Amino acid sequence: xxxxxxxxxxxxxxxxxxxxxxxxxxxxxxxxxxxxxxxxxxxxxxxxxxxxxxxxxxxxxxxxxxxxxxxxxxxxxxxxxxxxxxxxxxxxxxxxxxxxxxxxxxxxxxxxxxxxxxxxxxxxxxxxxxxxxxxxxxxxxxxxxxxxxxxxxxxxxxxxxxxxxxxxxxxxxxxxxxxxxxxxxxxxxxxxxxxxxxxxxxxxxxxxxxxxxxxxxxxxxxxxxxxxxxxxxxxxxxxxxxxxxxxxxxxxxxxxxxxxxxxxxxxxxxxxxxxxxxxxxxxxxxxxxxxxxxxxxxxxxxxxxxxxxxxxxxxxxxxxxxxxxxxxxxxxxxxxxxxxxxxxxxxxxxxxxxxxxxxxxxxxxxxxxxxxxxxxxxxxxxxxxxxxxxxxxxxxxxxxxxxxxxxxxxxxxxxxxxxxxxxxxxxxxxxxxxxxxxxxxxxxxxxxxxxxxxxxxxxxxxxxxxxxxxxxxxxxxxxxxxxxxxxxxxxxxxxxxxxxxxxxxxxxxxxxxxxxxxxxxxxxxxxxxxxxxxxxxxxxxxxxx
Numbered sequence: 001x002x003x004x005x006x007x008x009x010x011x012x013x014x015x016x017x018x019x020x021x022x023x024x025x026x027x028x029x030x031x032x033x034x035x036x037x038x039x040x041x042x043x044x045x046x047x048x049x050x051x052x053x054x055x056x057x058x059x060x061x062x063x064x065x066x067x068x069x070x071x072x073x074x075x076x077x078x079x080x081x082x083x084x085x086x087x088x089x090x091x092x093x094x095x096x097x098x099x100x101x102x103x104x105x106x107x108x109x110x111x112x113x114x115x116x117x118x119x120x121x122x123x124x125x126x127x128x129x130x131x132x133x134x135x136x137x138x139x140x141x142x143x144x145x146x147x148x149x150x151x152x153x154x155x156x157x158x159x160x161x162x163x164x165x166x167x168x169x170x171x172x173x174x175x176x177x178x179x180x181x182x183x184x185x186x187x188x189x190x191x192x193x194x195x196x197x198x199x200x201x202x203x204x205x206x207x208x209x210x211x212x213x214x215x216x217x218x219x220x221x222x223x224x225x226x227x228x229x230x231x232x233x234x235x236x237x238x239x240x241x242x243x244x245x246x247x248x249x250x251x252x253x254x255x256x257x258x259x260x261x262x263x264x265x266x267x268x269x270x271x272x273x274x275x276x277x278x279x280x281x282x283x284x285x286x287x288x289x290x291x292x293x294x295x296x297x298x299x300x301x302x303x304x305x306x307x308x309x310x311x312x313x314x315x316x317x318x319x320x321x322x323x324x325x326x327x328x329x330x331x332x333x334x335x336x337x338x339x340x341x342x343x344x345x346x347x348x349x350x351x352x353x354x355x356x357x358x359x360x361x362x363x364x365x366x367x368x369x370x371x372x373x374x375x376x377x378x379x380x381x382x383x384x385x386x387x388x389x390x391x392x393x394x395x396x397x398x399x400x401x402x403x404x405x406x407x408x409x410x411x412x413x414x415x416x417x418x419x420x421x422x423x424x425x426x427x428x429x430x431x432x433x434x435x436x437x438x439x440x441x442x443x444x445x446x447x448x449x450x451x452x453x454x455x456x457x458x459x460x461x462x463x464x465x466x467x468x469x470x471x472x473x474x475x476x477x478x479x480x481x482x483x484x485x486x487x488x489x490x491x492x493x494x495x496x497x498x499x500x501x502x503x504x505x506x507x508x509x510x511x512x513x514x515x516x517x518x519x520x521x522x523x524x525x526x527x528x529x530x531x532x533x534x535x536x537x538x539x540x541x542x543x544x545x
Contacts (some may be wrong), residue, residue: 015316020096023136026089030082030141034148037078041149042156043071045286053279082141090137094129097315101125104322119205120198124318127197128311135312139301146294153291157284161276164263164284168291171259175252175295189244193237194311200230252299256292263288340395340407340486340518347390349377354390357536361486364509364519366528369538375522376413378538379489382520383410394487405429409476409485413492415468417460423452425460426475433482441478444508445470446501465496473505480517488512491522499527506531 016023047068054061102125154172158165207223267285270276340361348354352374359365367375380386383404392399394407404410417425426441427433438452447470460468473493479485490509494502502525510531513519521528529535 013312013316015319016093016312019100019316019319020093022089022092022096023140026085026093026136027140027144029085029089030144031148033078033082033085034141034145037075037082037145038149038152040071040075040078041153041290042287044068044075045283045290047071048286049279049283052282056278086137086141090133093136094132097132097319098125098129100322101129101315101318104318107322108318119201120314121318122205123198123201124311124314128194128315131311132315134301139298142294142297142301146298149294150291153287157287157291160280161267161284163270164267164288167263167266168259168288171262172291172295174255174259175292175299189237189240191313193234193241194314196230196234196237198314200227200234203227203230249300252296256289256296259292260288341393342487342518342520343391343393344378345391345393347378347381347388347392349374349381349386349388352377353538355536355538359518359520359534361516361518362513363533364513364521364531366532366535367520367522367538368524368535373538375538376491379410379412379491379520379522382408382487382489405484407485407487409479409488411469411472411476411488411490411493413495415460415472417456417463417468417471419456419458419461421452422450422454422456422471425456425471426452426478428475430479430482430484433478437478437481438474440481441474442471444477444512445474446504446508447471447474466498466501469493469496470501470505477508477512480512486516487518487520489520489522492524493521494523494525494528502527 047064051061051064154168267281271281342359344355344357346354346356369375381388423438426438442448456462476488494505
């Protein structure tokens with residue numbers, strides 16, 4: 001039910017079958033159950049009619065009642081079975097889509113996520129996929145039930161009484177027509193609700209991240225007021241969706257009731273004038289509500305799953321972009337050879353000057369320059385965090401075709417530590433790393449006396465700024481010691497260190513480079529020049545080395 005800017009979405013998006021394979025067998029199972037349920041509905045009407053007619057005639061109805069009880073039991077079992085299959089399938093579909101979204105985000109890479117709102121992506125992968133449960137577990141089964149049951153019931157009614165069948169056939173389209181009209185009016189409302197929720201998530205995330213800055217400048221109250229306004233917008237959009245859902249539910253129930261009443265009145269008149277027998281009239285009358293019920297339930301379940309329907313657009317948008325990206329060669333492992341080369345050829349990040357440099361194993365290349373010259377941006381380009389022009393090659397292979405973890409160890413200006421032990425932070429991504437490697441890496445950065453099993457809090461709480469920075473460098477060095485990172489990119493690794501700690505770190509880096517590492521060192525410290533083989537200075541002019 002799109003707004004003017006949104007393409008119309010089909011009742012079942014075919015991309016669901018492509019990205020969630022569990023949905024295929026689910027549709028087959030639901031279709032078989034729908035056939036059996038339709039047979040049970042017709043059986044219930046038949047045996048109920050027969051029991052009443054035979055009771056009026058004074059005949060024995062024991063066998064009929066037993067058959068009727070069996071049909072009632074079958075309907076209950078089939079309904080329970082459908083609920084269980086739908087719940088299990090919706091959980092599997094949700095799990096598959098979540099894995100696909102996370103894999104897609106990983107394939108698209110940091111450069112793609114840098115242009116997106118991370119809070120919105122978290123909302124899509126979290127609440128957005130959770131909201132698919134009523135869509136997959138209730139709406140889609142009801143849609144299948146409608147497609148199968150309604151034509152069969154109408155056909156049975158027509159075969160029993162053509163006039164009643166024709167009446168249902170003429171009145172039945174009123175429900176989908178009104179559903180379409182209501183849907184066209186409500187799709188934009190549902191989309192606005194989801195967009196408002198995404199805006200609220202982004203606003204809240206940005207406020208929490210910048211809370212300390214807002215507090216320093218006394219703007220925390222204004223930020224809170226902005227969140228309150230967006231929250232109030234979301235409340236209004238939610239109430240609008242609920243209001244429309246209740247009104248549409250009333251409209252559908254009213255249409256169905258009027259249609260059944262028309263069939264009932266026609267049957268009553270024909271029973272009075274004797275043109276219709278009681279058995280046929282009662283059988284058709286019992287089937288009439290079930291001819292309209294599936295369509296009514298489709299409308300009810302659609303509104304119940306409105307948030308999931310709105311979320312599917314963003315879910316499939318991520319998966320489509322990831323599928324398009326997968327058409328390119330998948331990132332692989334870096335070539336293995338003892339002497340490695342790194343070439344940066346006319347690489348430009350955003351509007352910064354282009355950079356060209358060559359480096360080999362055993363070298364430390366120092367990158368200098370004033371703030372804003374692009375030192376950190378160059379490291380981000382190596383990692384794939386920033387879109388670039390030009391070429392970056394490692395051992396003659398474009399780095400875009402390589403997984404960064406296969407050739408590059410990195411320590412940024414932020415330590416990026418997580419809650420857990422120091423050893424867990426150093427082993428990040430390499431659970432098989434020996435304890436000896438962890439201790440060796442800590443020794444190289446001057447933290448040999450630090451207990452690797454020491455527990456840290458969130459963001460490395462429990463360590464000083466200098467210690468946290470050196471643990472991050474130790475993590476990159478440990479990857480190199482394990483043979484996973486022939487190139488090390490260290491961004492201001494001594495910014496929080498005193499002179500003695502910095503001197504120890506410089507000696508260790510020189511030692512690691514002499515053993516075969518290729519180190520790109522970003523630093524503004526004059527002391528770093530003593531260990532550098534070459535210095536690349538970034539400035540407002542073009543840079544080459």
